[in-house]
Amino acid sequence: MSKTVIGIFGSEDAARRAVEELRNSGFGTNEISIVAREGAGRGGDATMGMGNDISGGVTTGGVLGGLAGLAAGAGALAIPGIGPLIAAGPIAGLISGAATGGIAGGLLDWGIPEERGRYYEGKVREGKILATIRAEDNKVDKAAQVLRNQGATDVETH
Structure with missing residues (x-):
């Protein structure tokens, strides 16, 4: 049975290190998701516009620049009440499908209680970076350990 491990990063560098360690530990791009507001984790405003392609990660200058290639399905979204988001991984489809429910609405599909x-969602609104790993039971402890080792806060398994 799949579970979701979720955590918050305060910097793009910490999130990038976590994604790289997850990939090196055998997690696939179809298991790792990242969500952030444009400019999150960098201490300033993002330079990337909503129409730019972030999948290359080299020239955009956006929050997920280097992370986009490490997770599948990266894209830009506009969520009412939150603003422009960058989402990479399977969560991008959940959030875009639940646009009116925002991030919280998308997370409901993965067993995260609405509260x-x-x-x-509030942490992302504040400029933090949300990481989720959707994995089988035998991998969730490793995922949580990696997130904590790389500085994630509020790490939970659902």
Whole structure:
């Protein structure tokens, strides 16, 4: 049975290190997701516009620049009440499908209670970077350990 491990990063560098360690530990791009507001984790405004392609990750200058290639399905979204987001990985489809429900609405599909989803959505609104790993039971402890080792806060398994 699949579970979701979720955590918050305060910097793009920490999130990038976590994604790289997850990939090196055998997690696939179809298991790792990242969500952030444009400019999150960099201490300033993003330079990337909503129409730019972030999949290359080299020339955009956006929050997920280097992370986009490490997770599948990267794209830009505009969520009412939150603003422009960058999402990479399977969560991008959940969030875009639940646009009116925002991040919390998308997380409901992965078993995250609405109250916790709203908490994490608030963290993204504050400029933090949300990481989720959707994996089988035998991999969730490793995923949580990697997130914590790389500085994630509010790490939970659902």
